[in-house]
Amino acid sequence: MVTRRTQGQPQPPSRLGEHLCRTYADDQERAQQVSALVRDGLARGQRVLYYADTQPTERVADQLRAEVAEAGAALERGQLSVESTADGFLRRLPFDPDLMIARLRDSCQEAVSQGWAGLRVIGEMDWSTRQVPGADRLLEYELRLDAEVLEDLPVTGICLYSHHAVTRAPAALAAAAHLDGADPADSAVTRYAAGGTQRARAGLAALPLRPGSGVRLVGSADLDSRTALAAVLTAATRMPASVVDVDLRDVDYVDAAGTAVLADTAAVLAGQGRRLVLHHAPPSLGRVAEMFPDECRDLEMTA
Template sequence: MHEKNSSLEGGIAADRHVAVEYSSDDEWACHLLAFVRAGFARDEQVQYFADSTDPGRVTRTLTERGVDAASAVRRGQLVVTTADETYLAGARFDPDAMMGVWHESVDAAAAQGFNGLRAIGEMSWGGRGIVGAERLLEYELRIHHEVFEQAPLRAWCFYDRRLLPRTTLGVLREAHLSRAAAADPGETPVLSAAPLTARPGFRLAGSAGYECRQVVASAAAALAASPAESLTLDLSALDHLDIAALADIVSAARRRPADAPVRLLGAPAAVHRMLQLFPELRAGLEVAEL
């Protein structure tokens, strides 16, 4: 069993799951080099899950910049594979399966004698028509509590601005509590979802209307799937929550075990009125004030 909040480099869980954006091959290479060198210096295993990048280019770039990648590959300290063999190994992208993969990989790195595991995952496949790609936001929300607060893992999610729609990139970026590059102000999403830091749960910020249904659906899916016994949904930063969004949240709460309700924090006045008018919507919910 991993110790809760165990860390690499002394970082808390929020610091170990990082969104890394780049717009050029040189930016990509600089992020890669810094990450790998830090891992090797701490005798950690480093894994790279390539998507748009040819796996051979990863090792060539490291070699060209002074890292003995070939030797690291031979001793198992550097493992370069593809998204097809990891994130997309099944018939569709499955967040539940990936949670298990991360825990197994951390254990495997320790069994091989390494001080920890760090990984880079290229996430450009999230912008294509991959079956299950619509669950990527759900995955990014859940992984904080289900993996990083449980296992000594450091992972950078690589987002290539050239390959992902700006709106998609903005939403996915906001699901990370740490970022390695400044965001483009034009990419700020209308509605964002992020994990909470002090307790298991999620936070919605912005306006939850029709145009943001996929964000709400992903947050609701994360609520329903979370194994946490006590779960909070912070709505205090919402400007608007329409009835369809509330219905998604209610449906998610009802799919959870009866003894594991969702605690609504800072719900807008309109939500309080709706729950008063239709008390049956409260099933699976606990409404609290800030």
């Protein structure tokens, strides 16, 4: 049967890192944004690592030398590095969030040991729109960074997506999974909705849950968004946690199709000895669960 519990309001912990997303319309806008982001990172005393996707790294380095006064010296002393996504995100295929998260942690610890204030990683993410093995795990990677890297390490992760990329899965959901502020209104969800992202088309977006290991959904979980919901829950179930929390406070409606996806996910986790816990479930979800008690027996909801 459906389990219901009550709980207090958790308070988000202070974090050492940041996870940001920026989009660009063309190569010129991308170059301008990268120059500004690199300049800011150098001024903050961070070790700056830029992953270029399609451009030769030598050309990017030359552009930075021309646009950022400090770039030449920073490249010489090792504060700034330009690498390709093939040597970063895609060093080993299929793309594996576990490996990339471990690499970020190691790189940050190395930067701090060398005396830098932290690590700034700027990465072009349009590789996710190509037929890259493991690209379907990009959303998982974006959602896991908060809890597994940013809470205890001074890493500033900045993901660059082209406007072209954020109209296509899996990049659309991944681009929207950046909580730049404390409220969904300040997040990538709102900013990218006008650009035709998955949230705008499917009515659903996912954000990292703070605190905890899980996701915060925004929008509606219904027939139109069930594909997006399934992708989000697949990413969430890959998180290394015995309890996967899903915060539904910003979900205005869950229909039978959305409930079925949630129930299926809960059943899969139950078979693994794990739990799916739904927080702040809307009344519509409770009504559907009461109509189908057998199918929803593994659902666990908190008030």
